[in-house]
Amino acid sequence: MTVAVIGAGMSGLSTTHFLAEQGAEVRTFEASDEPGGIVRSTTVEGHVLERGPQRLRLSKPVESLVETLDLRDELRFGDDDQPLFAYDDGQLRRMPLSVRDAITTDLLSWRGKARVLLEPLTGGAKPNETVEAYLTRKFGHEVATRFAGPLYSGLYGTDADDMYVEYSLGKALDRFGVEGSLLVFMLKKLLQGTETPPIVSFEDGLQTLPEAMYAAHEESIDLETPVTGVEPDGEDYLVHTEDGTERAETVVFTTPAPTTAALLEDVDSEAAETVSQFAYNPIGVVHLHSDFDGTGHGFHIIDDGFKTDGSTWNHSMLGRDGVFTSYVGSGDSEFLDADPAVIGRRAAEEFETVTGAAATVLDAAVLRPGMPAYDRSWAALDELSLPDEIEICASFMSRAGIVGRIAGGKRTAATIAEE
Ligand SMILES: Cc1cc2nc3c(=O)[nH]c(=O)nc-3n(C[C@H](O)[C@H](O)[C@H](O)COP(=O)(O)OP(=O)(O)OC[C@H]3O[C@@H](n4cnc5c(N)ncnc54)[C@H](O)[C@@H]3O)c2cc1C
CATH class of the missing domain: 1.10.3110.10 (protoporphyrinogen ix oxidase, domain 3)
Incomplete structure (x- = not known):
């Protein structure tokens, strides 16, 4: 084995995919029993819900992946010509x-x-x-x-x-x-007249993409196999899991900063200390069902006193009947420690305040560590220096969006192939 990839979210799967295209030998370790990381689609009461990202843009790298994986027929196109609102001074106003x-x-x-x-x-x-x-x-x-x-x-x-x-x-x-x-x-x-790529998802949700990437490389990806440690051994690295130890010439970390920092500790404690400084914002994701018939992509809340940060109108943007996704309490750890039922109820009440339409809760969950905060702690990036044959391809290092993660995986694979 030559390259070990830690994590099979969009960063790890993209790195695995493009390394395989380059002909590299790759072994990918994923802690969860499902591929996709934060990209997680579920079906509740017949509604497709997205626990993480709601949609992506069909830019060139995504389109080429969709073609390679034969997913074109499963694409679901969003309506781009809809407004986005701000809730300001007690009213929804067009952005x-x-x-x-x-x-x-x-x-x-x-x-x-x-x-x-x-x-x-x-x-x-x-x-x-x-x-x-x-x-x-x-x-x-x-x-x-x-x-x-x-x-x-x-x-x-x-x-x-x-x-x-x-x-x-x-x-x-x-x-x-x-x-x-x-x-x-x-x-x-x-x-x-430059055109922005269209908004898309897939009929069964965004997780269709990582699932297809996993299926294409199944033989080199181990699910339910968390990496417990990494240590140098001569010019190579030893990657430890509960199932044993694998040797790798290069290790790619694609896990969020806190996990990456912990796993880097025995490789390079200074790099681990730097990575540990990047802050994240936990976030609550509440799926609501409502008869609200507004047309738009959703709203951001500007007024004070709300726990809801904003809401995506899956109903009108992607034609997902009656489904609205509210993001709540970002960075407010105390509120997010509450029972998900309490978080959901608050999101439903605030949705009604903003739109005037009643809503019921389909699903409520809290994502931790959540979203890279890109706050002042990112000044630590200047101090980060990694040992030879150690790569980080993760959302805290560059563009967090799915398109950025695909591009990151391609770049990382190219760097490794050059070396
Ligand atoms: C709430 C939210 C909404 C978003 N909305 C959008 C959107 O609408 N459009 C968009 O393009 N992007 C969106 N993003 C951003 C995008 O979804 C993420 O940045 C991207 O999916 C992250 O992928 P990743 O592979 O870098 O990380 P992750 O998805 O976090 O994957 C890391 C993987 O590592 C695994 N792992 C952890 N520890 C170990 C271990 N010890 N050993 C092995 N594996 C391990 C995890 O199980 C996980 O699968 C959103 C993000 C969030 C949080």
């Missing part, structure tokens, strides 16, 4: 994500909208600038605090004021090739 919504939304005052036009005169991110400070300098206080800040930081459950641009938003801007003005970049895209 300005299209030119039409930017002009008509009552989320921002005319003064706030006009301030955006000054953005091309502002400079790029400064060292140690927070996302909130950066967005305020670029677009003004109103846009930063009522739209762009909550929209971006809400994805991770972290306050925009606690995120450094350099380790979060800045990386996304670099990837899209935004050098100067964001506004000019968006206008160019609009004039060129």
